[in-house]
Amino acid sequence: MTSLKQSIIDASLSLFKEHGYNGVTVNQIVQHAGTSKGGFYHHFTSKDELLYEIHDVFISYVLKNAKTAYHDYHTPITRLVAILRTFTEVFHTYQAHIIVFYEESQSLLGDERTLIKAKRDEYRKLLQRVIEEGQTCGDFRKVLPPIIVTMSITGMINWTYKWYKQDGTLTMQQITAIFIDMILRGIVTKQGEQEASLYFLHEPEL
Structure with missing residues (x-):
C-alpha cells in the first residue's frame, strides 16, 4: 500500500x-x-522541501550504489563498469525523479542546492578516482585528462533522460552495454584491453 x-x-x-x-x-x-x-x-513544510526531497532521493541512491560498486570490485575496469551499470539503471527505476532532477535543479533554494551539488560532486570525484587509478596502473590511457574523461562520461549518460523510452526498442541494459563498450574502447590501453574485452560488444557473424 x-x-x-x-x-x-x-x-x-x-x-x-x-x-x-x-x-x-x-x-x-x-x-x-x-x-x-x-x-x-x-x-x-513547503513545496521547496518537497522538491529537495525528490532531488535528494535520486542523488543519494546513485551515490550509495556507486560507493557500493567501488568497494565490491577491485580493478579500475570492473569498478568503472559496475559504477556505470548502477548509474544507468536508475534511468529506468527513477525516470520521473531524473527528469525533475535535471529540469528543476535551478528551482532549489540556495542551501538545498548546495547540499545536492555536494553529493553530485562526490559522485563525480569517485568516478574520476577510478579513471585516475586506471591510469596509474596502466589500464587507462594517460594522455586523456581524467577530469575530461569523467565529465564526458557523465555528460553522455546524463543526457539519456532526454531520449530514453521505457517501451523503446532497446532496454536500458542494452543501452548500458553500448555505453560501456564505447567508453572502454576509448580509454583502455593495450595492457587493459584483455580485461576490458569481456565487456566489448561483438559484431554479428555474417
Whole structure:
C-alpha cells in the first residue's frame, strides 16, 4: 500500500514533469494526490522541501550504489563498469525523479542546492578516482585528462533522460552495454584491453 507521503511525491512528479515546478501549486498537488493541505504539511513544510526531497532521493541512491560498486570490485575496469551499470539503471527505476532532477535543479533554494551539488560532486570525484587509478596502473590511457574523461562520461549518460523510452526498442541494459563498450574502447590501453574485452560488444557473424 502506497503511503500518503509517497502519493504526494508521485503526484508532484507527474505534475512537475507536465507543468514545471513553478507552474504547480500545493493545491494542485494535494488534489492530484487525493489528500488535503493538512496531509501535505504533515510531511513537508513547503513545496521547496518537497522538491529537495525528490532531488535528494535520486542523488543519494546513485551515490550509495556507486560507493557500493567501488568497494565490491577491485580493478579500475570492473569498478568503472559496475559504477556505470548502477548509474544507468536508475534511468529506468527513477525516470520521473531524473527528469525533475535535471529540469528543476535551478528551482532549489540556495542551501538545498548546495547540499545536492555536494553529493553530485562526490559522485563525480569517485568516478574520476577510478579513471585516475586506471591510469596509474596502466589500464587507462594517460594522455586523456581524467577530469575530461569523467565529465564526458557523465555528460553522455546524463543526457539519456532526454531520449530514453521505457517501451523503446532497446532496454536500458542494452543501452548500458553500448555505453560501456564505447567508453572502454576509448580509454583502455593495450595492457587493459584483455580485461576490458569481456565487456566489448561483438559484431554479428555474417
